Amino acid sequence: MFRAIQFAILSLFCATTFAVQTVVIKGSDFVNSVTGDRLQLLGVAYQPGGSSGYNPASGVDPLSDGGVCLRDAALMQRLGVNAIRVYNVDPDLNHDMCASIFNAVGIYMLIDVNSPLAGESIDRSAPGTSYDSSYLNRTFAVVEAFKSYPNTLLFFAGNEVINDLPTSGTVPPYMRAVTRDLKNYIAKHSTRSIPVGYSAADFRETLLDSWNYMQCTTTGDDTDPSRVDLFALNSYSWCGDSSYQTSGYDVLTADFSNTSVPVFFSEYGCNKPSPRIFTEVPVLYGPLMTPVLSGGLVYEFSQETSNFGLVTINSNGSAQLLSDYDSLQKQFNTLNVTMLQGLKAGNTTVVAPKCSSSLITTQGFSTNFTIPAVPPGAQDLINNGISPAPVGKLVTVSSTKVTQTVQQSNGQVMSGLAITPLADDQSNNPSGASPSTTTTSSAPAATTSKKSGAGSVRSSLSVLLGVVTIAAFYSSFI
Template identity: 60%
Template sequence: MASRFMVLGVDYQPGGQGAYNPVNTADPLSNGTICLRDAALMQNLGVNTIRSYNVDPALNHDECASIFNMAGIYIILDVNSPLGGQSIDRTNPASTYNTGYLSHIFGVVEAFKSYPNTLGFFAGNEVINDVATAAQNPQYIRAVQRDLKNYIAAHASRPIPVGYSAADVREVLQDTWAYLQCDNSANGTDPSRSDFFGLNSYSWCGTGSSFQTSGYDQLVAIFSNTTIPVFFSEYGCNDPQPRVFDEVTTLYGPEMTVMSGGLVYEWTQETANYGIITTFPNGSAQLRGDYDELEGKYSQLNLTLIESRNNTATTLQPPKCNSSLISANGFSTNFNIPSPPDGAQALIAAGISSAPTGSIVSVTQTAVQVQVLASNGATIGGLSITSATGANAPGGGSLQTGAEAQRRPRAVLLQFRPPLFMAFWQPAALARWLF
């Protein structure tokens, strides 16, 4: 019987949103030297998943994807970007839902569809952030999910899950999840339905917070009957600093088995002050106290509990889409999804012309080539990645200063990967991925 897979991850966008733009011709997954540095530090930490927000489908990502794959780390990708025409405008979704937009997001699929550690795609991020934006945007989120899944079905060698990342705005949160997880088909195969649901939540802050005061108990109540995996696509309040990450043991504990882990925001220190490492222009880096705190919390996790299955979830069937699922006045109750724009069906059938499609390459350089300092300023020696025996997990390594680090291999089976992806497409086997 397959083990449960939970996300233990970080949001990964070195350089911030400006890391991807037409001027610098780079994105977070295009520099092998930097990816190797970060994969080695993540492997030590116990990270098994990263999320990258803005990627350029025209760039070559083979080296970075292969490095993370070797380290046992999955990748979830946002298909949108902040550049013009590459995302849905939450104030006027119809104006941006066109074949030019679809060409971009299908290009992201083409660039990453062949990597075995591509875990999924986010079709949108916080497109709904209040009742006003919930009037029309839900239909367009489902339309984009439908188009992405139809493109994947036509051009990828395996199903790749597609979902949504929501803002933690409680007045629309439950309705957003209810709208996106319901089934609007006659036979239970609605491609517009979310395969997973991410939540960007920063409600647990400091040592005085708890399961109740953070509102985590409310999240458990909201998602108690979920038929799709739900996890934090961002979490980690940055007050105080360094962060204490007390929520980690609760998130991965017995009170929150309805949730499927989460991604700490974020890996590198940017202007918003959420980073767990600090990077420098020459490629070197230094751990922050946040990294040390997170590693300490990860080391306390009960991996047996994390890998056990939520058997209740496998018996649930998605509700049929109906206005009765929606509670907030002004939130859309229209489940008639917009038809694809002119030319979209031909684009899905033919595929993106001359699209660069990635593939796993041999990783011959495993030792980190740039200097990395511990949080106390001491040089970390012997930093490298090792070939993982499966998805990465906490407790497998220890960084040492002034000496070669010693690591023990992870134990989660790599051959677990195929049913991991199929789980979203086989409801009875949903527990094999995140439940």
């Protein structure tokens, strides 16, 4: 009997595995599938080594080394982010530990299905030559590798593939085709619907046409699988101590005010002048923009040659925070997270526009909404699944303490840096903690996106104490 009680206790621990809640899309909002609260993205781009550092032959990618992810997750949790964008992943590697670590600290993952390598992305100069079954097999493999993690928020079908006037005439139909194929594959082979979208260049001549082309429906409703579930843009128009009007944020907000899908910044954070002061943060998450946009992701976490980093990562695994990390943390800590993440979704009944040439205003931008047919052999992949298919699953995160040396921006070594696993119904948010110029013994307790989170923890502990009491009672008879 006592062994049975012991098993019940262990089962309870397993049942209270820390995890974020999956996110769904309702109209133009990201919505927590359990609470019904709208989700605002406070994220960072995450590609240690940069795009040129992606090398499948190396046996590593940004989400394959648990020790590295633990270090970076602790710093991100402390910073206050709730999402990362990962551009280049190898679907053949195991990502269970990294996905589980980010899940434990309440951080969602936005995954690009493409890579910079030939055959692993659409060639914008000749899209028809790269859209084939081999390419789609690779994108489906990324879906298989990440579909089972609850913190996989979405997949990007493309990133800045339309980046000038010439590409705007040929690429758009292929972006809709890839979106269709990914959504159809997910519908057949995933236990939950995972959104698919497009990340656009902030090329003003084609930006709104790209949005209208990708969000419109050819079927008259949102069942059209070639229609994106979300639209994002890489925006660097706010530089230094700018303003809502000077940066053009007011124009962007007005332009997207009638969007039928969530819109957010998939990259932001102009780095000239330097150091950055991130005065756009209170505006992006303030009353002028949150009714329309769903937040954004700062470019980028690690310092690369382009000089956008928040953290310098050294070859021996040690790291040092940069002043931009401190500045961003200070701005995040000014936000009213309870108000920001506690709003109920409001834009849930927005109707998608019907695809028509009248939506396109730029001469030369494609008005062809008859998208390419599925390449030979690819429909079998969609129907039957790829083989062999990668399998991902959450695993136990038993180690929480960071072992690498991490320095604050002033050079002082951070002591006791660790992640703080959150309860089931929580995602990470700014905590209001002091900036990184002070020491820390652990990651500060994060503000949660569900008001009942603490109650859930107390409830779980109460049940656990009850089980322990019962166990003690029965053990007295053994």
